[in-house]
Amino acid sequence: MTLHKAAEQRDIIDSPEETAHLARTWYSPRGFPGWFTQVNQRMIGKRFIITAFIFFLLAGILGLLMRLQLAAPEQQLLGPELYNQFFTMHGTVMMFFFAIPVMEGVAIYIVPLMVGTRDMAFPRLNAFGYYVYLIGGIVLFGSLLLGMAPNAGWFNYVPLAGKLYSPGYGVDVWTTMITFIEVSALTAAVELIVTILRMRAPGMSLNRMPLFVWAALVMSFMIVFAMPAVIVSSTLLILDRLVDTQFFIVESGGEPLLWQHLFWYFGHPEVYIILVPALGMISTIIITFTGRPIFGYTALVLSVVAIGFVSFGLWVHHMFTTGLPQLGMSFFTAASAMIAIPSGVQIFCWIASLWGAKIRFHTPMLWVLGFFAIFVIGGLTGVMVASIPFDTQVHDTFFVVAHFHYVLIGGAVFPLIGAVYYWWPKIIGRMMNETAGKWSFWLAFIGFNITFFPMHQLGLEGMPRRIYTYADEMGWGDLNMLATIGALVLAVGFGITLVNAIWSVSRGRPAGTNPWNAPTLEWATESPPASYNFRHIPVVESRWPLWDWQRQDERRVVTGLRNDRREVVLTSVLDASPVGVQVLPGPSIWPFASAVAASTGFIGIIFHPIFFVIGFFLVFFSLVAWFWPRRPWRND
Amino acid sequence: MNDRVPKRLVARARHRLVVRLTIIGVAVAIAMVAGAATFVFWGAYNVSALQQHTEPVYTLLNTALNRSIRQRAEDIEVPPLDDPAMAEQGLRYYREKCVQCHGAPGISRDDVGKGMTPVPSNLAHTARSRSPAEIFWTIKHGIKMTGMPSWQFIFTDAEIWEIVAFLMQMPRLSPADYQAWVAEVKKASTSATPPVSTPDPERGRLAMYGYACIACHRIPGLVGPQVDVGPPLEGIGERRYIAGVLTNNFDNMVHWLQHPTEVDPLTAMPDLGVTEQDAMNIAAYLSLLD
């Protein structure tokens, strides 16, 4: 493929006036009104990340309070009501309001930069997704303050979550907020898919795409196929609760197990939705800090895709104790064990890449190395619980609590924090403190293991999950005390990163364009990037464009995009040859208005079904206003 | 240049003066606090009822007392007091509760009233020197550290006014008049109990000071000697039994407060003559303790 369409290559010299004009075109409105009209992808991504970390902090505090309650037998700190609300909120917030949004947020921020474009395909939809997410999160935490938080667990099993056994608004809040997060996640997923497929820099064919972009693509597809199941199941539940349908009422022919199937059909891929982007982050960090191409690019891509596919065939292993036929369940044992292969391939591709390399042990790399130790343990216990007989002993015990915290914190949060340290200079323009970063890592690593390793043993000693207290005779006190101490250490570890981040915003060392000498496109623009991301859309000729440019001391770019409106290059799906130019919309209040309209409907139906109709028409009118073409209709 | 130096010197001198004065002030303050503490902890002041306060202390306290009563009685509205029936009712109460310490025309005070410091006033004289509002306030609230109790949980406001009405008559009564009036009153029957109004927890809380509940129990919300003669009443509202012998509900609590020995003859809790209204108020307060 030739990209050299211009008759002869000429040097490009930018006039400051043109650059200023371009900056004005892509300018995000500031100030209070600007908050509600910004659509630039980096603004939205940053908001997603910050909001998600605030929820992480709050849910983490809930987790700490639960650990304090369990630190010793028969404690009186939290009663059963409060404890049940806390663990429900902790799970729900961590899974729905932290893990997915933060991964999406990082993808929304980084992916357009990585693929070398100026914004995402649907900037306003992006903003809409964020507002929906924000409103959902605020309402959910509001319900906790009002004492009507959901308390039927993040998995919300019926009939416990039904109207008969969970009266009040708690579960209604849960189902409604899940709908919010579904909408938000799905818009972001579609957004990412289209951006990745159609807006890559010319020359960035699929086999040159950075691994994190691959991971974001797989994550988005998984969201598209997994979320609908929970949309339907939460709809059925809310109908049962609000208008007396009988989907889960046994006496009327309903089936509680239907909920479990639908929920876990979503719920299991959900775990991998969180894990997959983290795998992409790890690859990215390893490439940068080993300073050489990664081994097994194709194998890594294929194994991420394979993980995505296989994850849809595992959901029944959450249901091994429900009395389903043994033979049918055995298939899921096999499938669950088989996920070890793509995971193994990933891990050993990374080890092969690290082997003998001159590794720079900066903070992001430490968090990735921490990932290895933790994730391997979590993965192995995952294989263990895939065994039906063994699972009948540890299912719903602290063994499982330990297992999935090893997978989720080790597999997702550690790489995520590594990624925060890694991309922070790009986002903020300043470096975080290395010493504090290392302290943070070691405290979190040690604290994490002290917290969650003993839980394996607690589970085997018969301590079930979701209990607010236990008797002294059970003998679980010592290990629980140990775990609580670990949790405090872990909290201090994360706390240092928080302080480090806040400190660095004003005091950090200026980062420069490419502080880590990384090879991907996001490092080709200044830190933080200008409103238009790239002065010129780059042209890519390998997987490691920045290293190429360094070697050749020259680079090629696209010209011909207008400065007076938001134009981006469209490229073909497979080999990314330029096929056209898309004009993107600018700031608008309508995404916010639509989000408020949708929220009115969703929140209203908790109180009366008529709000469904009201919400429907409110959303309709705000969408018409959103899309209505502005006169004069442009003729170009 | 010339006047800069003196200025600086003046500033320095002033500064030094301020520092010294501060040091002296702090030292004096510390010395005073230490002295006061020593005085108190050494037990230097004699609290014996046999010895009157020293003259300066007496004057100080007396002035404080007068000023305090006048200040607080200022806003009290005085109802008409000239109804003889009122004074007559007041006499009955006076004979029940007041004469023991204060005496009456021609009637000596009891032993308690004789041995007190400060000595209980002669009320025939008081009625001359104080306004009805001041007398009312004094009866209602009592006076700290004099032995004069607060009567507001024994008498309603109306009843206290009846006493005031009587006291206003007293300077005019000769011992013989007094005796005659007493004889007359003795013939008539005692008044009926006042109607009971809805229980008020806040009044109940104050009533427990009035009945000296804090002399035996620790009660959340009340300041007292914190002794454990009886059980602490923390959480009494959630307690299943009263005194281990009566299921804990409102009616039972009212009954118990009024007549503990009737419920359990063995109990150490005395009958305090709690009125029904006060018992209800107290029970209302106790039911809030959880």
Added chain:
Amino acid sequence: MRVLEAVDVSGMSRFNPDRRAPLWWGILGLITIESAVVLTFCVSYLYLAAYAETWPPTGKVPPILWPSINLGLLLLSSFTMYLAGQGINRGDKRVLAIGVTTSVLLATVVLVLRSLELMAYEFSWKDHAYGSIVWAISVFHYVHVTSIVVGSAVVAILAWRGYFTRERQIGVVVDTNYWYFVCIAWIPFYLLLYWVPRLYVG
């Protein structure tokens, strides 16, 4: 570092080069998501049916005439929508306007018929799981038909005002695609709601 020009896009179309504009992909994403929702509804229906002793609980199969007519009308409206799309491809604004309007009218007829049909259901969603799932699927699809009717009505208004041209037709493309989806989604629902009980009971 030298910055060289490699690609000049100034001459490229600012309109959708191959009809596969980002918005086309976006609507494809929406259709994919909604198809998964449709599929999940179907699975739920079959799951409930599989564990039921009798299906429907009353043993009475729902009447099939009007739903079949609705199916025909929906497919017909898809065809008129298709003609409308073809029209604007040729640049014929009039065909577009007439086609979209016809489709909207046809779908409105479907809505009226469906309303009558729903009102005639002999059972409520409160009666049993069968009633719940039938009502849920019916209302789900009803709402979708309503949304394409109101959405396409807006497109029709713009069409009559001559907004769409051969180049500026992404709005029509998106609308027709979603229209096809809603009409086609009725096919599995139709089979489930009206044929499965017949085959199951019979």
Added chain:
Amino acid sequence: MTTKPAFSVLLMPLFFAVGCNESEVMSLPGDPAKGKMAIAAYGCGSCHAIPGILGANGRTGPPLERIAERTYLAGVLPNTPEQMMRWIRIPEAIDPLTAMPNMDVSVNDARDITAYLYTLK
């Protein structure tokens, strides 16, 4: 509870100073540690809040905090170790009206329980 004797020794001068007769408590032969276990076993905590006993936060009877300082037991008995033992063993014989059931507490257990309760000051 091993700290208790040392603590008492420290407080000795104070007892002399206030003229309190500590001898009967000190001479009590029961074992507070055993008493603690006995209290848990007999279920005293289901009705009484007892400091130092896990899960003993009952609200049926009065709280036993500072029970050693209490003047009367159950409002009817002067509080001495002998009386407390008697009350624990046969409450209904002392006050027929009481809601406290006879729990068949053995003499030794009653002694240990009393010893523990007397540590609550």
Added chain:
Amino acid sequence: MIPGTRSRAIVILGAGIATLLSGCSGSQSALNPAGSAADLIARLWWPTLVVASLVTMLVLALLLVAIFRAHKKGAALPLSARQSRNLVIACGIILPLAATIPFALSSFSIGREIDAPLPDGALTVEVVGKLWWWEVHYLDETGGRIATTANEIHIPVNEPVRFLLKSDNVIHSFWVPNLQGKTDMMPGRTNVTSVTANQPGIYRGQCAEYCGTQHALMAFLLVAEEPEAFEAWLEGQRQPAMEPATAQEMLGREVFLNEDCADCHAIRGTSAEGQDGPDLTHIASRRTLAAATTPNRIGHLGGWITDPQHIKPGNQMPSTELSPANLQALLSYLGSLE
């Protein structure tokens, strides 16, 4: 009280590798099996633990080698592409297969062994999950209920016992870690599990599926005893309640029948036939109260009757206002129901 001593296993945390050592004994522990199924599972667990530890150590060892290779020599010493490929194939594909295939196969065979059908004449116990306690019925060959109790299940040792698990409210899970893995109690279905105790003893079981407010305090005791003792116990449970022997107990029965107790509780042989709470016909024979929340001593019973909401907040038993005399009588009566 629950017998059995515990020895705390030693937890070693080191270099990210940690190993569970030694067995623990406890009355509610999967590591201290006393039943056939739990024994099989424990036998699957220990080798699995060993292999998993080895794999963890291997991966981390390779990681350390990978990291420190270059540092020793001071220059980059990467693997060749071929070496890398072999490493990935050997450790990333063959190793997981080699580890998981035997594991999955032994898991299947153990699963089948545990699920093997029981002989027809096996003792059948029906357990119904309640909010938040366990109703227990002993069934005869035809499925008729011959005895009803709650929160304490007796079984003969060394005999397979069939458990029919039901729920009429939310989902619970029946779990006695020392004897058998858990099986959920699904409303509208009857799940079946079997338990064979190999040693006499008292084992604690606990609800393992979150079931609402008092999920934490929903436990039971499973008493495995010699067949003779079991037969005697079952015979005792089949009998109606004992008649009161003293005036005090007689009064207690009156209190039971006249206060609200009989609305929810049944005592066979009296007019008390309430079905909402546990059957109290032989309550004095049970070791615990309130679903193994407290021991069954008269002190606990008194506190439980007067103030159940404080001992187990949110449970379905309301507190009853009983005069001291009635309470005393009720306690003596219930205490007599051996």
